[in-house]
Amino acid sequence: MRRIVILLLALALPLSPAGPASAQGTLRIGMTASDIPYTGGQSDNGFEGFRFVGYQIYEPLIQWDLSRGDRLAQLVPGLAESWEVRKDAPTRWVFKLRKGVTFHDGSPFNADAVIFSFESIKKKDAPHFDPYGSGQVGFRIASLMAITKIDDYTVEVETNKPTSFVPYQICYMVIVSPAQWQKVKDWRKFAEQPSGTGPFRVTKFVPRERLELEAYKGYWDAKRRPKIDKLVLLPMPEPTTRLAALRSGQVDWIEVPPPDAIPQLKAAGFTIALNSYPHNWTHTLRLDKEPWSNKLVRKAANYAIDRVGICKSLLNDTCIPATGVVYKGHPWFGKPKETYDYNPAKAKDLLRQAGFDASKHPARAVHLISTSGSGQMLPLAMNELIQKNLKDVGIDVDLQPVEWNTLLTRWRAGFKTPENEGLNAWNISWNFLEPWSGFGRFFHSKAVVPVAVNTMPYLNPEADKLIDEAERTFDVGKQNEILARLHEVVVDDAPWIFVVHDQNPRALSSKVKGFVQPQSWFVDLTSVTVR
């Protein structure tokens, strides 16, 4: 039914030339979020919130370079011009702040603003503590203990242990205007009249409906002053609604068009932007119980999946096959021994070696999957294909679909609850934006539930050693080499069924020009023009 509707929507050719003409240089975006992401600073709604709200209104000290699509997005100076760890004290980092930057309300950016923003996340008894924003971002900057002012444009960041991951954490913390907060003295009010240093400033806030922003004329980086005058963000959780809004000219850009609609959208002159970025779609396996406790069975499953088929037939090439946590070409990929190409014969062979056999000792598993959800792509259709692939080699998987929110709640609690006792895996998609998100939280023995989310649990002293070593290695090139070694270990252990990497599809009207789809969860809207 839904596919038919999507097809009809996609096929429908406008009979009249165009919808009502919009103002010059206005970019209207249909987001997948069901609500306007939190505008008070530390974003909610996952990385879509950072993408369109957090990183457009505000900026962190270190930010992502989103100007290129041909390489993984890199960290570059943001509100800090430079930073380095102190040679005499590896738990202390000195950040030199950018001078001459002003917030949207006209007040100056300085060390006090950095400390104010940090306290709003970390200092529970401060009057400007923001419990909501803290809940969103606090855990992402867990190792930052304190920030102290050296002078107006220098701060020192103190961590709880020597960790080279500080720059990756700092980029999650955006800087809010203390002057604006002092004016309203309340985070809800601040969220309705926010003030940051980012390239866009909020002009109109209609809760749950729309957020309007305009180009901030006083933006500090002349090269990145927005070319458009106005940016309008509209929450549209329903894919069909987004598609209809794009096709009827109500928006110029939608996130995640339904894959079925992509050929027709292309034919009608819309641009489909795609690129690899740190996203993986996997089945996280339970390692302390049959059948996934056996490494040979896990490898068999990984050789049984027809990943190219999933991307081609189901997702219209909006994904690429995943044979590891990260994709080939990523600095952390390394050279894993196992290649996990589609090889059912090898899978059957591995299964036999593991002592499983269809009649006497069949491999059976129950997997919890979601019916939809952020980053989950088309979970039902994809899982049915995976179920068939696994069945073909002799692994019987019973799929239990639940609502996205339920899946997340049950997953966090780990496998060892009465409710989850019968399960053998969950299907959730992840990001691997930085070393902790990509590896630490899943593969370190200290990250076992409830501390973090190593639910499997994956307990491997070698992985622990490599994660710790990467954290202690301050040279990014060397750190990447260690993480690549770690990746090789993980891939060959196969604690997950690796399936695909999403390509972050978005559909743009032909009026939208100058957009570069980066290898990132975030986007730079300053280069975009709308005719």
Add this chain to the structure above:
Amino acid sequence: MWVYVGRRLLLAIPTLLGASVIVFAMVHLAPGDPIAAVMPAESSQAEIEATKRAYGFDRPLPVQYLVWLARVAQGDLGKSIATRRPVVLDVRDAFANSLVLALSSSLVAFALGGALGLLAAFRQGRVVDKLASAIAVVGVSVPHYWAGIILIIVFSVQLNWLPAMGAANDPGLVPYLRHIALPTVALALIPLGVITRVVRSAALDILNQEFVVALRAKGLAARRVFTHVVKNAAPQILTVLGLQFGFQLGGSVLVEAVFSWPGTGYLLNLAIFQRDIPVLQGVILVLATFFVLLNLAVDLAQTLIDPRIARH
């Protein structure tokens, strides 16, 4: 009369209390939890538990219920977990939007349904009657969210005449009407069908009674007979109209979701998926109150038209 009103209002209190208990229990029985829904997917169980404590969601359910009830009694519906706006504000805005949509679709459905139903009754068995019945059957059978999608495909995507989603952002009546047109039509379909059938059968009932034959035998003009029939059929029709109007307000979840119309249905839909319990409870409580008041208003209107009812 006033005693009757007073008694009905008193009776509304246990009804609303009962509704609030059911709402509270249903919301909490559903899997998933409100804090997990607003926290980032990557956050761990420990972090979720800490946030839960901060919001008071770790306390036993009966305690949570009583705390909530005490606040509601003081007119405070609490704050949305997702937006942290006071629920009263969210519900107020959404209710106003839904009320407008319910009024516009009811207007269309009542006027069209009433006319079709009467026409069918007075022309029983003829083409007009069959046509009206066909419309009625289609109206009640077509899922209105599906009709909504078809309307979007035809009028927004193909013809590009009307916007596909949302409420008007530009001021003025014309943008407003353009945005409300499609949801109005989609939402009017079911009541149109229901009302056509009810009006037709109510009018036929009266038409077949002996007093109508007597009126006709006495040579009363067709127009006067019509008035008598309508007046006698009115109480029954009024009950249905009242209920339908209530349904329009509370039952537009799917239509509002399809058109992203920012009403109570849309808010309810969001709140369900975000597990935004304060908003969910607030919306449902307001809708339940509205239903109770609406039923009361209908009953009173009936007694005004037909004084026999008050004596029962």
